[in-house]
Amino acid sequence: MAENPRVISSGLDYLSIASAIERIGDHATNLAELVIYVAKGTDVRHLPKEQLEREVIGD
Secondary structure, eight states: OTTOHHHHHHHHHHHHHHHHHHHHHHHHHHHHHHHHHHHHOOOOTTOOHHHHHHHHHOO
């Protein structure tokens, strides 16, 4: 790698992009949890997936 700094630069770019995409996903999750809270009054932030599905779909 030391002999090809372009590889390091590209790798850092990809790492930055992956980090940004992960952050977008985290924001989308937070927004969805807020929408559920506003619509239903249920805090779903720390529920297991199965219980979350029952809370959201189980009306």
